[in-house]
Amino acid sequence: MLARLPGGLPRQLYVSARDPLRVPEGLHLLGVIEHGTATAEMAAIDEAPVASLPMAVLGGGPGREVWLTPSRVSYGESAGIRYARSEEVLFGVAHCPAEEPGPAAYRVYRDIIALTRRLEAGPLFRLWNYFPGINQEQGGLERYRHFCAGRYEALAESGYSLAEDLPAASAIGTGHGALSIIFLAGRGTATQIENPRQISAFRYPPKYGPRSPSFSRAIRFETTGGAGLFISGTASILGHETVQRGDPVGQCETTLDNLRALLAQVGAGPLETLGRCASWKVYLRHAKDFAAVRDCLGRVLDPTSPVLFLAGDICRESLLLEIEGIVNLRGKSWQC
Ligand code: 3EB
Numbered sequence: 001m002l003a004r005l006p007g008g009l010p011r012q013l014y015v016s017a018r019d020p021l022r023v024p025e026g027l028h029l030l031g032v033i034e035h036g037t038a039t040a041e042m043a044a045i046d047e048a049p050v051a052s053l054p055m056a057v058l059g060g061g062p063g064r065e066v067w068l069t070p071s072r073v074s075y076g077e078s079a080g081i082r083y084a085r086s087e088e089v090l091f092g093v094a095h096c097p098a099e100e101p102g103p104a105a106y107r108v109y110r111d112i113i114a115l116t117r118r119l120e121a122g123p124l125f126r127l128w129n130y131f132p133g134i135n136q137e138q139g140g141l142e143r144y145r146h147f148c149a150g151r152y153e154a155l156a157e158s159g160y161s162l163a164e165d166l167p168a169a170s171a172i173g174t175g176h177g178a179l180s181i182i183f184l185a186g187r188g189t190a191t192q193i194e195n196p197r198q199i200s201a202f203r204y205p206p207k208y209g210p211r212s213p214s215f216s217r218a219i220r221f222e223t224t225g226g227a228g229l230f231i232s233g234t235a236s237i238l239g240h241e242t243v244q245r246g247d248p249v250g251q252c253e254t255t256l257d258n259l260r261a262l263l264a265q266v267g268a269g270p271l272e273t274l275g276r277c278a279s280w281k282v283y284l285r286h287a288k289d290f291a292a293v294r295d296c297l298g299r300v301l302d303p304t305s306p307v308l309f310l311a312g313d314i315c316r317e318s319l320l321l322e323i324e325g326i327v328n329l330r331g332k333s334w335q336c
Pocket residue numbers: 129169170171201213214215232233234235237315316
């Protein structure tokens with residue numbers, strides 16, 4: 001009998017877009033996220049899902065994000081969604097025109113949910129949403145709020161309770177391009193984690209838009225071979241209010257305290273010692289804040305923690321930055 005293939009969590013690596021894409025021994029490619037300008041090389045990955053996101057990489061770090069898994073992978077396409085699936089996870093990328101973010105989000109979310117169900121891929125546990133002009137007003141409502149309404153309607157129509165069963169997410173504004181949505185679903189246990197310092201986003205009061213944002217603060221996802229904490233975009237919000245307005249370092253410090261509170265919910269941490277067991281992504285509204293925010297993080301995070309800094313708009317005008325992360329909770333199939 002063949003030995004059972006090692007199962008495992010998906011993992012993500014930041015690599016240079018200038019190097020040829022290499023899949024490490026024993027791992028399989030789920031997909032690639034290209035930040036900044038796409039290179040001609042991307043064509044080489046003809047089957048795997050690829051997202052090319054128009055956000056500048058700050059500080060000259062590596063701009064390519066490679067998603068890998070220890071399990072065997074097959075690729076497919078359905079309703080314009082490219083995906084890769086292993087026994088444990090489904091990783092996919094969907095693009096659609098972003099002129100009207102509400103109807104666009106509605107259609108893409110409906111299609112993604114239908115796909116995960118048809119493939120029996122397990123619950124959606126992490127989504128990344130990118131589209132241009134996130135803070136611009138359109139027909140009397142901010143484009144982010146239109147997006148939230150479309151996402152809400154699709155989830156509601158698909159049977160979500162919009163409280164206890166929401167995935168982790170990020171929603172970030174780009175300068176141009178499509179609505180691009182990257183998602184992970186998986187066969188395993190997805191446990192929703194909320195932040196005791198913040199009101200759950202799905203309970204934000206109506207002053208933030210007609211439909212509250214449908215996401216959880218983090219998901220603890222456990223599958224064969226490991227467990228990971230997938231932390232949503234986290235910002236300088238206490239309760240439901242933005243704090244440290246106009247102060248990027250103050251917002252960074254509050255955000256780190258919010259991350260500490262989330263980690264404490266799952267018994268992970270402290271933040272300072274996670275090292276290679278965690279990777280982080282920082283979105284900055286203003287590139288000029290890069291050095292100050294890098295130094296703020298440098299005072300707290302272990303220098304071995306990979307951090308990618310991107311120029312992107314945060315979905316509330318008052319927020320200058322947002323930080324998301326992934327933490328390996330068991331240390332089995334990740335390099336840490
Ligand atoms: C916040 O905490 C900041 O709408 O999917 C963070 C992560 C934010 C995800 C989303 C929004 C989203 O409200 C904004």
